[in-house]
Amino acid sequence: MTKEYTHVGLNEEIESISGYYMLEMEDVLKHNERDVLYLIGHGVIDSSCCGVGGCRYALVPGYILGWKNKKDDAGNPVSEVEPISDDKSKAEIQSMIMEKEPINQIQFY
Numbered sequence: 404m405t406k407e408y409t410h411v412g413l414n415e416e417i418e419s420i421s422g423y424y425m426l427e428m429e430d431v432l433k434h435n436e437r438d439v440l441y442l443i444g445h446g447v448i449d450s451s452c453c454g455v456g457g458c459r460y461a462l463v464p465g466y467i468l469g470w471k472n473k474k475d476d477a478g479n480p481v482s483e484v485e486p487i488s489d490d491k492s493k494a495e496i497q498s499m500i501m502e503k504e505p506i507n508q509i510q511f512y
Contacts, residue, residue: 406512408440408464410471410480422448422457431467432503434496438467440484441496443504458507461500463487465512486512 416423424446431438440463447457469483487493497509 405468405483405485406465408482408484408512409475410482420450422446422450426462432496432499434466434492434499439487439496440464440467440482441500443506459505461504461506461509463496463500463509463511484512 410429411426413426413428416425424444426442426444429440429442431440433439442462442464443459444462445457445459447455449455449457464482465484465486467482468485471480471482473481475481487496493511496511500506500509
């Protein structure tokens, strides 16, 4: 199964009711001879009635099948990815990312 991933602007604050989140970077790593797209971001809670806090996280759209091979209606580049479904690969990729980045959690599409 393939999915489309729309590349959005980096370092742009997206506001929420209790703060904001922001994607900082996107990168590619090799796993089993394939390229994996992942993104690093952070969320900040600074306008909540319950206190302040934050975290850094990674999002993993999947294995890259087509890199920025088209654009959406707004002109953003779109890549074709294959979501990662098996637990062994997810654990290996999670370990690889956590070795490179100080993050709290990883979400796979």
